[in-house]
Amino acid sequence: MVKIKNLRIPGYQPVSLQIAANECIGISGVSGSGKTRLLRAIADLDEHDGEVIVNGIHAHNLPAHTWRKKVALLPAESVWWFDTIGEHFISYNDNFSTLGFSAEVMQWDAAHCSSGEKQRLSILRLLENRPELLLLDEPTANLDRHNTTQVETLIQHYLHENRAAAIWVAHSVTQLKRVAQRRFVIHQGQLQAAGHDID
Amino acid sequence: MQSLISLSYLDLSLAALLVLALIGLAGRMQLGLSRQLAIAAVRTTVQLSILGLILKAVFSNVNSLLIAAISAVMLVVAAMEILSRQKRKLHRRWGFGISLASLFVSSFVITLLALLIIIRADPWYTPQYAIPLLGMLLGNTMNGIALGMDRLVQTAWQQRRQIEQRLMLGQTALQAIQDIRRDSMRAGMIPIINAMAAAGIVSLPGMMTGQILAGSSPQEAVNYQILIMFLITAGTGFGVVSVLSLISRRLFDSRQRLRFERLLRPESVSS
Numbered sequence: 001m002v003k004i005k006n007l008r009i010p011g012y013q014p015v016s017l018q019i020a021a022n023e024c025i026g027i028s029g030v031s032g033s034g035k036t037r038l039l040r041a042i043a044d045l046d047e048h049d050g051e052v053i054v055n056g057i058h059a060h061n062l063p064a065h066t067w068r069k070k071v072a073l074l075p076a077e078s079v080w081w082f083d084t085i086g087e088h089f090i091s092y093n094d095n096f097s098t099l100g101f102s103a104e105v106m107q108w109d110a111a112h113c114s115s116g117e118k119q120r121l122s123i124l125r126l127l128e129n130r131p132e133l134l135l136l137d138e139p140t141a142n143l144d145r146h147n148t149t150q151v152e153t154l155i156q157h158y159l160h161e162n163r164a165a166a167i168w169v170a171h172s173v174t175q176l177k178r179v180a181q182r183r184f185v186i187h188q189g190q191l192q193a194a195g196h197d198i199d
Numbered sequence: 200m201q202s203l204i205s206l207s208y209l210d211l212s213l214a215a216l217l218v219l220a221l222i223g224l225a226g227r228m229q230l231g232l233s234r235q236l237a238i239a240a241v242r243t244t245v246q247l248s249i250l251g252l253i254l255k256a257v258f259s260n261v262n263s264l265l266i267a268a269i270s271a272v273m274l275v276v277a278a279m280e281i282l283s284r285q286k287r288k289l290h291r292r293w294g295f296g297i298s299l300a301s302l303f304v305s306s307f308v309i310t311l312l313a314l315l316i317i318i319r320a321d322p323w324y325t326p327q328y329a330i331p332l333l334g335m336l337l338g339n340t341m342n343g344i345a346l347g348m349d350r351l352v353q354t355a356w357q358q359r360r361q362i363e364q365r366l367m368l369g370q371t372a373l374q375a376i377q378d379i380r381r382d383s384m385r386a387g388m389i390p391i392i393n394a395m396a397a398a399g400i401v402s403l404p405g406m407m408t409g410q411i412l413a414g415s416s417p418q419e420a421v422n423y424q425i426l427i428m429f430l431i432t433a434g435t436g437f438g439v440v441s442v443l444s445l446i447s448r449r450l451f452d453s454r455q456r457l458r459f460e461r462l463l464r465p466e467s468v469s470s
Contacts, residue, residue, distance in 0.1 A: 044454055045366060064455035070368030079364035081378070129369050 002133050002165045007050035009034070009041045013190040014050065019133075021163040024156070026180030028173055028194070032127050035169045036076070039135040042167070043073040054165075072131035076138045078122035080110035091120040095124050098154050100147070115142040122152060122167055127158060133161075134166040139176070152179050200440045203413050215240070247448045248348040252385070266324050270307070270333055277302050277341045284345040287352050287467045289445065294462075297445045298344065305438025309430050334427060335406065335427055336434050339391065343435035347387025351446050354379045362457050372451035373399065380443050387439035391432050 002019040009185065011036060019025055029035050041048040041066050044067055050070070054061045059067050082088055086106030096105060100122045113121065121140045126134070140148040154165055156179065157165055176183050181192040206421050218240050257265055278298040282289065289297075310333045314320065318359040321326045333432050355362060355376060365375035398404055406427055410420035 012463075016396060031463075043367065045456055047364065047456070063371075065366070065369050065371045065374075073365065073367045075364065079249045080359075081365070125368065160248075192221050 001055060003053040004042065005049070005051040007038075007041060007048055007052065009037055009046065009048050011189050012038070015167070015191050017091045017191070019044055019165040020168070022159050022164060023182075024159060024166040025167055026176030026183040027167060027169045027191070028159055028176060028183070031188035034189065035186055037188070038155070038191075039137055039169065042133075043068055043071050045073065049142060061122055067183075069129040070131055071133045071135065072126045072129055072136055073135040074126050074139055075124060076141060078118050078125075080113075080118065083110060084108060085110050085113065085121060088121075090128055091126075093128075095127060095146060095154060095158075098123060098157075099150050113176055115186065116147060118146070119143060120147060120151060123154070130162060132164050133167075134164060136166060136168045139168070140170070148175070155179070201209075203211055226254075232307040254326070254330065255332050257330070260321070261326060263322075263324055266326055266329055269330065273333060273337055274299065274302055274307065277306075277337045281341055281345040281348065287349075287356060288464045289352070289467075290464055291461055293449060297449070298348070298443060298444060301344050301438045302337065302340065303437075303440035304441045305344065306336040309434040309437070310336055313426070313430055332427075332430075336430060339431040340434040340438040343387040344392055344401070344438045346390070347383045347439040348442050348446060350386040351379060351383035351443055354382060355450060356459065356463075359457060364457060366457065372447070372455040373378065375457075376382075376447050376450070380447060383443055387442075388435060389426075391435050395428055395432065398424070404428070 001021055002017075004015055004017040004019075007015040007017075016147065017025070027035055027038070037046065040046045041050055044064055046053075054070055057070075059071075062070070080088060080155065081169050085108045086092075086104065086109050088110070089106065092103045092106055096103070101121070101124075105121070109119075123139060136155070139155070143151060152175075155166065155168075158164060168176065168179055173183070185194045188193075218236070222233045222236050222240075253269070257269065278295055281298040281302070282291070282294045287292070288294075311327070313332060314323045314329055318328055318332075325327075358379065362375045362379075366372070394402070394404075404424050404427075407420040409470060410423060411417055426434040446462065450457065450459070452458050452461065
Protein backbone atom coordinates (compact mmCIF):
# COMPACT_ATOMS: atom_id res chain seq x y z
CA MET A 1 0.00 0.00 0.00
CA VAL A 2 1.49 3.32 -1.12
CA LYS A 3 0.33 6.75 0.03
CA ILE A 4 1.54 9.93 -1.61
CA LYS A 5 0.43 13.01 0.30
CA ASN A 6 0.75 16.52 -1.07
CA LEU A 7 3.91 15.81 -3.00
CA ARG A 8 5.17 19.14 -4.32
CA ILE A 9 7.73 19.71 -6.98
CA PRO A 10 8.38 23.07 -8.68
CA GLY A 11 5.91 23.82 -11.47
CA TYR A 12 3.54 21.09 -10.31
CA GLN A 13 0.20 21.05 -8.53
CA PRO A 14 0.49 19.06 -5.29
CA VAL A 15 0.03 15.35 -5.98
CA SER A 16 -1.90 13.05 -3.66
CA LEU A 17 -2.37 9.44 -4.59
CA GLN A 18 -2.95 6.01 -3.10
CA ILE A 19 -1.87 2.81 -4.74
CA ALA A 20 -2.97 -0.56 -3.40
CA ALA A 21 -0.82 -3.65 -3.14
CA ASN A 22 -0.72 -5.53 -6.44
CA GLU A 23 -1.94 -2.41 -8.22
CA CYS A 24 -0.32 -0.70 -11.17
CA ILE A 25 -1.25 2.83 -12.14
CA GLY A 26 -0.40 4.30 -15.50
CA ILE A 27 0.72 7.84 -16.24
CA SER A 28 0.96 9.38 -19.67
CA GLY A 29 1.55 12.91 -20.87
CA VAL A 30 3.41 14.78 -23.56
CA SER A 31 7.21 14.94 -23.46
CA GLY A 32 8.45 17.50 -20.97
CA SER A 33 5.25 17.39 -18.93
CA GLY A 34 7.25 16.24 -15.91
CA LYS A 35 6.50 12.52 -15.67
CA THR A 36 10.13 11.70 -14.98
CA ARG A 37 10.42 14.45 -12.38
CA LEU A 38 7.45 13.02 -10.51
CA LEU A 39 9.08 9.58 -10.39
CA ARG A 40 12.41 11.09 -9.30
CA ALA A 41 10.74 12.92 -6.43
CA ILE A 42 9.00 9.75 -5.24
CA ALA A 43 12.36 7.92 -5.29
CA ASP A 44 13.74 10.89 -3.32
CA LEU A 45 16.31 11.68 -5.99
CA ASP A 46 15.13 15.29 -6.29
CA GLU A 47 14.18 17.76 -3.60
CA HIS A 48 10.47 17.91 -2.87
CA ASP A 49 7.92 18.65 -0.18
CA GLY A 50 5.22 16.32 1.02
CA GLU A 51 5.17 12.71 2.11
CA VAL A 52 5.55 9.33 0.52
CA ILE A 53 4.64 6.32 2.64
CA VAL A 54 5.20 2.73 1.53
CA ASN A 55 3.69 -0.04 3.65
CA GLY A 56 3.52 2.29 6.66
CA ILE A 57 7.08 3.56 6.37
CA HIS A 58 7.78 7.24 5.67
CA ALA A 59 10.60 8.10 3.29
CA HIS A 60 12.22 10.42 5.80
CA ASN A 61 12.40 7.65 8.41
CA LEU A 62 14.72 5.57 6.26
CA PRO A 63 18.24 6.32 5.05
CA ALA A 64 17.92 7.45 1.44
CA HIS A 65 19.69 4.40 -0.02
CA THR A 66 17.45 1.98 1.87
CA TRP A 67 14.42 3.91 0.62
CA ARG A 68 15.60 3.59 -2.97
CA LYS A 69 15.87 -0.16 -2.63
CA LYS A 70 12.22 -0.21 -1.54
CA VAL A 71 11.12 2.41 -4.06
CA ALA A 72 12.94 1.50 -7.22
CA LEU A 73 13.15 3.85 -10.17
CA LEU A 74 13.79 2.38 -13.60
CA PRO A 75 15.18 5.22 -15.74
CA ALA A 76 14.29 5.42 -19.42
CA GLU A 77 17.94 4.82 -20.26
CA SER A 78 19.97 2.47 -18.08
CA VAL A 79 23.67 2.86 -17.29
CA TRP A 80 26.09 -0.06 -16.95
CA TRP A 81 29.47 0.66 -15.42
CA PHE A 82 31.25 -2.70 -15.10
CA ASP A 83 32.67 -4.55 -18.11
CA THR A 84 30.38 -7.57 -17.97
CA ILE A 85 26.65 -7.79 -17.33
CA GLY A 86 27.17 -10.34 -14.56
CA GLU A 87 29.13 -7.93 -12.36
CA HIS A 88 25.98 -5.83 -11.99
CA PHE A 89 23.98 -8.73 -10.54
CA ILE A 90 24.09 -10.82 -7.40
CA SER A 91 23.27 -14.00 -9.29
CA TYR A 92 21.36 -15.49 -12.21
CA ASN A 93 17.71 -16.15 -11.34
CA ASP A 94 14.46 -17.41 -12.86
CA ASN A 95 13.39 -13.97 -14.04
CA PHE A 96 16.23 -14.02 -16.57
CA SER A 97 14.74 -16.95 -18.45
CA THR A 98 11.29 -15.33 -18.31
CA LEU A 99 12.77 -12.49 -20.35
CA GLY A 100 14.59 -14.93 -22.64
CA PHE A 101 18.14 -14.76 -21.27
CA SER A 102 20.22 -17.88 -20.63
CA ALA A 103 22.91 -18.01 -17.95
CA GLU A 104 25.50 -17.02 -20.57
CA VAL A 105 24.23 -13.45 -20.35
CA MET A 106 26.31 -12.95 -17.22
CA GLN A 107 29.49 -13.07 -19.34
CA TRP A 108 28.22 -10.60 -21.95
CA ASP A 109 30.15 -7.43 -22.56
CA ALA A 110 27.92 -4.63 -21.30
CA ALA A 111 29.19 -2.21 -23.94
CA HIS A 112 28.01 -4.50 -26.76
CA CYS A 113 24.42 -4.99 -25.61
CA SER A 114 21.66 -3.48 -27.72
CA SER A 115 19.41 -0.86 -26.18
CA GLY A 116 16.59 -3.42 -26.04
CA GLU A 117 18.76 -5.95 -24.22
CA LYS A 118 19.91 -3.29 -21.78
CA GLN A 119 16.35 -2.26 -21.12
CA ARG A 120 15.24 -5.80 -20.30
CA LEU A 121 18.35 -6.46 -18.21
CA SER A 122 17.87 -3.23 -16.28
CA ILE A 123 14.42 -4.45 -15.23
CA LEU A 124 15.98 -7.67 -13.94
CA ARG A 125 18.63 -5.65 -12.12
CA LEU A 126 15.95 -3.51 -10.51
CA LEU A 127 13.93 -6.50 -9.31
CA GLU A 128 16.96 -8.02 -7.55
CA ASN A 129 16.44 -5.50 -4.73
CA ARG A 130 12.87 -6.82 -4.30
CA PRO A 131 11.33 -3.34 -4.32
CA GLU A 132 7.89 -2.68 -2.88
CA LEU A 133 7.10 0.17 -5.26
CA LEU A 134 8.24 0.14 -8.87
CA LEU A 135 8.61 3.43 -10.71
CA LEU A 136 8.88 2.49 -14.36
CA ASP A 137 9.83 5.21 -16.82
CA GLU A 138 9.03 3.98 -20.35
CA PRO A 139 10.15 0.42 -19.52
CA THR A 140 9.43 -0.99 -22.97
CA ALA A 141 10.28 1.98 -25.19
CA ASN A 142 13.05 0.09 -27.01
CA LEU A 143 11.33 -3.31 -27.22
CA ASP A 144 9.51 -5.17 -29.98
CA ARG A 145 6.03 -6.55 -29.40
CA HIS A 146 7.20 -9.98 -28.25
CA ASN A 147 9.60 -8.62 -25.64
CA THR A 148 7.09 -5.99 -24.54
CA THR A 149 4.59 -8.73 -23.73
CA GLN A 150 7.23 -10.66 -21.77
CA VAL A 151 8.14 -7.59 -19.73
CA GLU A 152 4.49 -6.79 -19.02
CA THR A 153 3.90 -10.36 -17.86
CA LEU A 154 7.01 -10.36 -15.67
CA ILE A 155 6.07 -7.09 -13.96
CA GLN A 156 2.47 -8.18 -13.34
CA HIS A 157 3.71 -11.48 -11.99
CA TYR A 158 6.19 -9.69 -9.73
CA LEU A 159 3.55 -7.31 -8.33
CA HIS A 160 1.26 -10.21 -7.62
CA GLU A 161 3.91 -12.40 -5.94
CA ASN A 162 5.34 -9.63 -3.77
CA ARG A 163 2.17 -7.61 -3.17
CA ALA A 164 4.09 -4.68 -4.62
CA ALA A 165 2.75 -1.58 -6.37
CA ALA A 166 3.86 0.15 -9.54
CA ILE A 167 3.68 3.46 -11.36
CA TRP A 168 4.07 2.84 -15.07
CA VAL A 169 4.91 5.84 -17.26
CA ALA A 170 4.41 5.37 -20.99
CA HIS A 171 3.48 7.22 -24.15
CA SER A 172 1.25 4.42 -25.35
CA VAL A 173 -2.21 4.65 -23.81
CA THR A 174 -3.00 1.24 -25.31
CA GLN A 175 -0.23 -0.28 -23.24
CA LEU A 176 -1.34 1.52 -20.08
CA LYS A 177 -4.87 0.17 -20.62
CA ARG A 178 -3.32 -3.29 -20.70
CA VAL A 179 -1.06 -3.05 -17.63
CA ALA A 180 -2.65 -0.44 -15.35
CA GLN A 181 -5.81 -0.59 -13.31
CA ARG A 182 -6.08 3.20 -13.19
CA ARG A 183 -4.73 5.75 -15.61
CA PHE A 184 -3.69 9.37 -15.18
CA VAL A 185 -2.55 12.13 -17.50
CA ILE A 186 -0.17 14.92 -16.59
CA HIS A 187 -1.51 18.10 -18.09
CA GLN A 188 -0.06 21.54 -17.34
CA GLY A 189 1.51 20.40 -14.10
CA GLN A 190 -1.56 18.59 -12.90
CA LEU A 191 -2.09 14.87 -12.47
CA GLN A 192 -5.61 14.12 -13.78
CA ALA A 193 -7.52 10.86 -13.69
CA ALA A 194 -8.02 9.47 -17.18
CA GLY A 195 -10.69 6.81 -16.92
CA HIS A 196 -11.05 3.82 -14.64
CA ASP A 197 -11.10 0.49 -16.34
CA ILE A 198 -10.65 -1.92 -13.49
CA ASP A 199 -10.59 -5.43 -14.80
CA MET B 200 83.88 23.39 2.53
CA GLN B 201 84.31 25.85 -0.30
CA SER B 202 82.23 28.98 -0.18
CA LEU B 203 79.41 29.57 -2.65
CA ILE B 204 80.28 31.34 -5.88
CA SER B 205 77.83 34.21 -5.99
CA LEU B 206 76.02 35.10 -9.18
CA SER B 207 76.23 38.60 -10.57
CA TYR B 208 73.42 40.36 -12.43
CA LEU B 209 75.47 39.81 -15.56
CA ASP B 210 75.36 36.05 -14.97
CA LEU B 211 71.61 36.18 -14.61
CA SER B 212 71.28 38.34 -17.73
CA LEU B 213 73.11 35.68 -19.73
CA ALA B 214 70.56 33.10 -18.59
CA ALA B 215 67.77 35.56 -19.36
CA LEU B 216 69.11 35.86 -22.90
CA LEU B 217 68.38 32.16 -23.39
CA VAL B 218 64.75 32.72 -22.40
CA LEU B 219 64.60 35.75 -24.68
CA ALA B 220 65.93 33.64 -27.53
CA LEU B 221 63.23 31.07 -26.85
CA ILE B 222 60.58 33.81 -26.82
CA GLY B 223 61.87 35.02 -30.17
CA LEU B 224 61.77 31.51 -31.60
CA ALA B 225 58.26 30.87 -30.25
CA GLY B 226 57.16 34.14 -31.83
CA ARG B 227 58.53 33.19 -35.22
CA MET B 228 56.88 29.75 -35.05
CA GLN B 229 53.63 31.46 -34.08
CA LEU B 230 53.11 29.14 -31.11
CA GLY B 231 51.16 31.77 -29.21
CA LEU B 232 53.47 31.17 -26.26
CA SER B 233 55.69 34.25 -26.38
CA ARG B 234 53.45 36.45 -24.28
CA GLN B 235 52.87 33.79 -21.63
CA LEU B 236 56.56 32.98 -21.48
CA ALA B 237 57.55 36.62 -21.10
CA ILE B 238 55.00 37.28 -18.38
CA ALA B 239 55.99 34.15 -16.48
CA ALA B 240 59.68 35.02 -16.69
CA VAL B 241 59.06 38.54 -15.42
CA ARG B 242 56.80 37.20 -12.67
CA THR B 243 59.37 34.72 -11.47
CA THR B 244 62.05 37.43 -11.35
CA VAL B 245 59.91 39.95 -9.51
CA GLN B 246 58.30 37.45 -7.11
CA LEU B 247 61.55 35.77 -6.15
CA SER B 248 63.36 39.11 -5.71
CA ILE B 249 60.65 40.34 -3.39
CA LEU B 250 60.77 37.02 -1.54
CA GLY B 251 64.53 37.46 -1.18
CA LEU B 252 64.04 40.86 0.40
CA ILE B 253 61.34 39.58 2.73
CA LEU B 254 63.34 36.55 3.80
CA LYS B 255 66.40 38.72 4.41
CA ALA B 256 64.34 40.87 6.77
CA VAL B 257 62.69 37.88 8.45
CA PHE B 258 65.93 35.98 8.97
CA SER B 259 67.69 38.92 10.55
CA ASN B 260 64.88 39.56 13.00
CA VAL B 261 63.15 36.39 14.23
CA ASN B 262 59.58 37.42 14.97
CA SER B 263 57.00 34.69 15.43
CA LEU B 264 54.08 36.95 14.46
CA LEU B 265 55.75 37.93 11.22
CA ILE B 266 56.43 34.29 10.40
CA ALA B 267 52.81 33.39 11.14
CA ALA B 268 51.64 36.20 8.87
CA ILE B 269 53.88 35.08 6.01
CA SER B 270 52.72 31.47 6.41
CA ALA B 271 49.08 32.59 6.33
CA VAL B 272 49.64 34.54 3.11
CA MET B 273 51.39 31.52 1.53
CA LEU B 274 48.47 29.29 2.53
CA VAL B 275 45.83 31.63 1.12
CA VAL B 276 47.67 32.13 -2.17
CA ALA B 277 48.11 28.36 -2.55
CA ALA B 278 44.37 27.84 -1.98
CA MET B 279 43.57 30.42 -4.65
CA GLU B 280 45.99 28.73 -7.02
CA ILE B 281 44.20 25.39 -6.52
CA LEU B 282 40.88 27.03 -7.42
CA SER B 283 42.27 28.66 -10.52
CA ARG B 284 43.45 25.27 -11.81
CA GLN B 285 39.97 23.72 -11.82
CA LYS B 286 38.34 23.17 -15.20
CA ARG B 287 34.85 23.24 -13.69
CA LYS B 288 34.62 26.34 -11.59
CA LEU B 289 33.60 25.79 -7.99
CA HIS B 290 31.55 28.19 -5.90
CA ARG B 291 34.17 30.59 -4.59
CA ARG B 292 33.37 30.30 -0.91
CA TRP B 293 33.10 26.51 -0.85
CA GLY B 294 35.95 25.87 -3.23
CA PHE B 295 38.22 28.17 -1.29
CA GLY B 296 37.21 26.72 2.08
CA ILE B 297 37.76 23.15 0.91
CA SER B 298 41.15 23.95 -0.65
CA LEU B 299 42.25 25.84 2.42
CA ALA B 300 41.20 23.08 4.80
CA SER B 301 42.99 20.42 2.77
CA LEU B 302 46.15 22.52 2.47
CA PHE B 303 46.05 23.14 6.18
CA VAL B 304 45.97 19.43 6.94
CA SER B 305 48.55 18.53 4.34
CA SER B 306 51.09 21.30 4.68
CA PHE B 307 50.60 23.27 7.84
CA VAL B 308 50.17 20.39 10.22
CA ILE B 309 52.93 18.33 8.63
CA THR B 310 55.34 21.29 8.69
CA LEU B 311 54.55 21.87 12.36
CA LEU B 312 55.19 18.22 13.15
CA ALA B 313 58.48 18.25 11.28
CA LEU B 314 59.65 21.44 12.97
CA LEU B 315 58.65 20.39 16.47
CA ILE B 316 59.52 16.71 16.46
CA ILE B 317 62.06 16.05 13.73
CA ILE B 318 64.16 19.17 13.14
CA ARG B 319 63.87 20.79 16.61
CA ALA B 320 65.59 24.07 15.75
CA ASP B 321 65.81 26.68 18.49
CA PRO B 322 63.35 28.34 18.51
CA TRP B 323 61.30 25.80 16.60
CA TYR B 324 59.96 28.46 14.24
CA THR B 325 63.45 29.54 13.15
CA PRO B 326 62.56 31.02 9.74
CA GLN B 327 65.52 29.47 7.89
CA TYR B 328 63.82 26.12 8.47
CA ALA B 329 60.15 26.99 8.82
CA ILE B 330 59.61 29.06 5.68
CA PRO B 331 61.41 26.92 3.09
CA LEU B 332 59.88 23.76 4.57
CA LEU B 333 56.38 25.16 4.43
CA GLY B 334 57.02 26.45 0.92
CA MET B 335 58.21 23.06 -0.36
CA LEU B 336 55.25 21.30 1.21
CA LEU B 337 52.69 23.82 0.01
CA GLY B 338 54.04 23.84 -3.52
CA ASN B 339 53.93 20.07 -3.84
CA THR B 340 50.76 19.21 -1.94
CA MET B 341 49.02 22.02 -3.81
CA ASN B 342 49.70 20.15 -7.05
CA GLY B 343 48.33 16.89 -5.71
CA ILE B 344 45.25 18.52 -4.23
CA ALA B 345 44.53 20.50 -7.41
CA LEU B 346 44.90 17.38 -9.57
CA GLY B 347 42.78 15.15 -7.34
CA MET B 348 40.06 17.77 -7.01
CA ASP B 349 39.92 18.47 -10.73
CA ARG B 350 39.75 14.76 -11.55
CA LEU B 351 36.98 14.10 -9.03
CA VAL B 352 34.77 16.99 -10.12
CA GLN B 353 35.35 16.44 -13.85
CA THR B 354 34.76 12.69 -13.75
CA ALA B 355 31.75 12.94 -11.47
CA TRP B 356 30.26 15.49 -13.86
CA GLN B 357 30.91 13.31 -16.90
CA GLN B 358 29.58 10.22 -15.14
CA ARG B 359 26.69 11.88 -13.34
CA ARG B 360 24.18 9.55 -15.01
CA GLN B 361 26.12 6.55 -13.78
CA ILE B 362 26.24 7.94 -10.25
CA GLU B 363 22.48 8.50 -10.28
CA GLN B 364 21.87 5.05 -11.70
CA ARG B 365 23.81 3.59 -8.79
CA LEU B 366 21.79 5.66 -6.35
CA MET B 367 18.58 4.42 -7.97
CA LEU B 368 19.72 0.87 -7.31
CA GLY B 369 20.10 1.63 -3.62
CA GLN B 370 23.80 2.31 -3.36
CA THR B 371 24.93 4.88 -0.83
CA ALA B 372 26.45 8.12 -2.07
CA LEU B 373 29.82 6.81 -0.92
CA GLN B 374 29.46 3.58 -2.91
CA ALA B 375 28.20 5.46 -5.96
CA ILE B 376 31.28 7.67 -6.13
CA GLN B 377 33.85 5.21 -4.77
CA ASP B 378 35.45 4.26 -8.10
CA ILE B 379 35.79 7.89 -9.12
CA ARG B 380 37.34 8.72 -5.77
CA ARG B 381 39.86 5.96 -6.14
CA ASP B 382 40.86 7.25 -9.59
CA SER B 383 41.15 10.78 -8.30
CA MET B 384 43.29 9.69 -5.38
CA ARG B 385 45.63 8.02 -7.84
CA ALA B 386 45.71 11.12 -10.05
CA GLY B 387 46.70 13.27 -7.09
CA MET B 388 49.40 10.91 -5.82
CA ILE B 389 51.08 9.86 -9.08
CA PRO B 390 53.39 12.91 -9.40
CA ILE B 391 54.97 12.43 -5.98
CA ILE B 392 55.18 8.65 -6.38
CA ASN B 393 56.95 9.17 -9.70
CA ALA B 394 59.23 11.77 -8.17
CA MET B 395 60.25 9.38 -5.39
CA ALA B 396 60.83 6.56 -7.84
CA ALA B 397 62.98 8.68 -10.16
CA ALA B 398 64.87 10.58 -7.46
CA GLY B 399 68.58 10.09 -7.65
CA ILE B 400 68.51 8.07 -10.86
CA VAL B 401 66.75 10.21 -13.42
CA SER B 402 66.43 13.47 -11.55
CA LEU B 403 68.41 15.30 -8.92
CA PRO B 404 65.83 16.94 -6.67
CA GLY B 405 66.01 20.74 -6.54
CA MET B 406 66.47 21.17 -2.85
CA MET B 407 69.33 18.72 -2.64
CA THR B 408 70.97 20.33 -5.64
CA GLY B 409 70.71 23.68 -3.90
CA GLN B 410 72.27 22.41 -0.71
CA ILE B 411 75.14 20.79 -2.55
CA LEU B 412 75.77 23.97 -4.55
CA ALA B 413 75.76 25.88 -1.26
CA GLY B 414 78.51 23.63 0.02
CA SER B 415 76.76 21.06 2.19
CA SER B 416 78.10 17.53 2.18
CA PRO B 417 76.13 15.28 -0.18
CA GLN B 418 75.19 13.02 2.75
CA GLU B 419 73.59 15.93 4.64
CA ALA B 420 71.80 17.03 1.49
CA VAL B 421 70.53 13.51 0.86
CA ASN B 422 69.16 13.18 4.39
CA TYR B 423 67.25 16.43 4.08
CA GLN B 424 65.95 15.43 0.67
CA ILE B 425 64.66 12.11 1.95
CA LEU B 426 62.99 13.87 4.85
CA ILE B 427 61.33 16.33 2.48
CA MET B 428 60.21 13.58 0.11
CA PHE B 429 58.53 11.68 2.92
CA LEU B 430 56.89 14.81 4.30
CA ILE B 431 55.61 15.74 0.85
CA THR B 432 54.30 12.23 0.25
CA ALA B 433 52.47 12.12 3.56
CA GLY B 434 51.21 15.68 3.14
CA THR B 435 49.98 15.09 -0.40
CA GLY B 436 48.27 11.86 0.64
CA PHE B 437 46.45 13.40 3.59
CA GLY B 438 45.66 16.52 1.58
CA VAL B 439 44.17 14.59 -1.33
CA VAL B 440 42.18 12.32 0.99
CA SER B 441 40.69 15.30 2.77
CA VAL B 442 39.91 17.26 -0.39
CA LEU B 443 38.20 14.21 -1.91
CA SER B 444 36.06 13.55 1.12
CA LEU B 445 35.12 17.22 1.52
CA ILE B 446 34.17 17.49 -2.15
CA SER B 447 32.16 14.26 -2.17
CA ARG B 448 30.36 15.32 0.98
CA ARG B 449 29.43 18.62 -0.65
CA LEU B 450 28.39 16.86 -3.86
CA PHE B 451 25.55 14.99 -2.13
CA ASP B 452 22.93 16.33 0.24
CA SER B 453 21.65 14.72 3.43
CA ARG B 454 19.27 12.49 1.37
CA GLN B 455 22.19 11.30 -0.78
CA ARG B 456 21.06 13.15 -3.89
CA LEU B 457 23.63 14.24 -6.44
CA ARG B 458 23.66 18.05 -6.20
CA PHE B 459 26.22 19.67 -8.47
CA GLU B 460 24.67 23.09 -7.93
CA ARG B 461 25.85 22.94 -4.32
CA LEU B 462 29.45 22.74 -5.49
CA LEU B 463 29.75 24.42 -8.85
CA ARG B 464 29.07 27.93 -10.10
CA PRO B 465 25.88 28.20 -12.17
CA GLU B 466 27.70 28.53 -15.50
CA SER B 467 29.53 25.26 -14.79
CA VAL B 468 26.32 23.35 -14.10
CA SER B 469 24.33 24.46 -17.13
CA SER B 470 26.78 23.29 -19.79
